[in-house]
Amino acid sequence: MTTEQTPKIALGTWAWGDAGGDDYFGGNVKTEVNLRPVVDAAMRSGLTFWDTAYAYGTGASEKILGNLLQSYKRQEYVLSTKFTPGMTADSETAMSDMLAGSLKRLHTDYVDLYWIHNPTDVEKWTPQLIPLVKSGHIKRVGVSNHNLAQIKRANEILGKAGIQVSAVQNHFSLLYRSSEEAGILDYCLQHDIDFFSYMVLEQGVLTGKYNVDNPLPEGSQRAKNYNPQLPKLEKLTAALTEIGAKQCASAADVATAWAIQKGTIPIIGVTKAKYIADEQRAIKFKLSLEEMHRLESLASETGVDTRGFWEKPMTD
Known part of the structure; x- marks a missing residue:
């Protein structure tokens, strides 16, 4: 990607797919009406990189995002979306x-x-990416949820056509660092590949907002996944809150800043305009090496495995 297109933070729209009936995240139904303030606040703040996918509500997320961005010139924002094998006919x-x-x-x-x-x-x-790049319908290509061998193989295939993998998008957070352990972060750095980290806040549990006394709202898939883990996360979220307080920032800001300082581009899901200011704080927030190591140590001590059901291990 060009320097102009490489953001400090990308805005993710996975949760917007609940409008299509996924109901993975729970909470209020996401509509164009209640998401317009999010888009407008982000664009005013210079957060103009938007990540979506057909898989997010079988097109619901893309449709909402596309409609809301029509108020802006195409060159004012960057669009990222995905092809999902298994959600399409098996055809050429x-x-x-x-x-x-x-x-x-x-x-x-x-x-x-x-x-x-x-x-x-x-x-x-x-x-199949190659002709789409050559036709101009795709400017850059990326791979998501791929391990190191698969990323290298994709690069070999594309390289024969003079194209390379420009970006990798994997689950990466304080609680899930398998892409670092597998050498993927180092590989990306060495080959000028942007690493986009998703689930940096682990669907809300690293924001400091949720705990044993205030669990995630019942009835959603994320509540089912994360609420049982909340007792194990109290020391980590307390440390995130404590470190953030020193710079008038939140636990979420600190967890996001950690991912930035690891050399990744966090994809942060935002469904309310008020959280756009948080992303600006996270970009400016600086953690010391001691604080980075402390958070990583506390995260390891939790013993929590947050690998999604769709993910295969990055390491053996």
């Missing part, structure tokens, strides 16, 4: 067909960054 035009649908919902004729969402059959799907 599967990727181009899914991309065409995404472009229509996003009201554009190109995306700045297009990802293969999971590593199902790298040999089959990676080559």
Whole structure:
């Protein structure tokens, strides 16, 4: 990606997919009406990199985002969306067909960054990116949830056409550092590949907002996944809160700043305009090496495994 397109933080719209009936996150239904203030606040603040996917509510997230961004000129924002193997017909035009649908919902004729969402059959799907790049419908390509061997193989396949993997998007947080342990972060740094980290706040449990006495709202998938872990996370979230207080910042700001200082670009899901200011604080927040090590040690001590059901291990 160009320097101008490489953000400190990207804004994720996974939760917007609940409008399509996913109900993974729970809470209020996400609509264009209640998400417009989010888009407007972000754009005013210079947070203009938007990450979405067809898989987020089978197009619901893309549709909402595309409609809301119509108020802005196309060159004022950067769009990132994904091809998801397994959510399309098994045909020679599967990727181009899914991309065409995404472009229509996003009201554009190109995306700045297009990802293969999971590593199902790298040999089959990676080559299908090439004609889409050459046609101009995709400016850059990325791979998501891929391990190091799969990233290298994708780069080999694309390299024959003079294209390279521009970005990797994997789950990465204080509680889940497998991409670092597997050498993926180092590989990306050495090959000028942007590493986008998703679930940096672990769907809210690293914001300091939730604890044993105030669990995530029942009835959602994330509550089912994370509420049982809350007793083990109290020392970590307390440390995040304590460190943040020194600079008038929140626990979420600190967890996000940690991911930035690890050399990644956090993808932060925002559903309320008031949280845009938090992202600006996280960008400016500086952790000492001692604080970084303290947080990592406390995170390791939790023994919590937050790998998603869709993820395969990055290390053996």
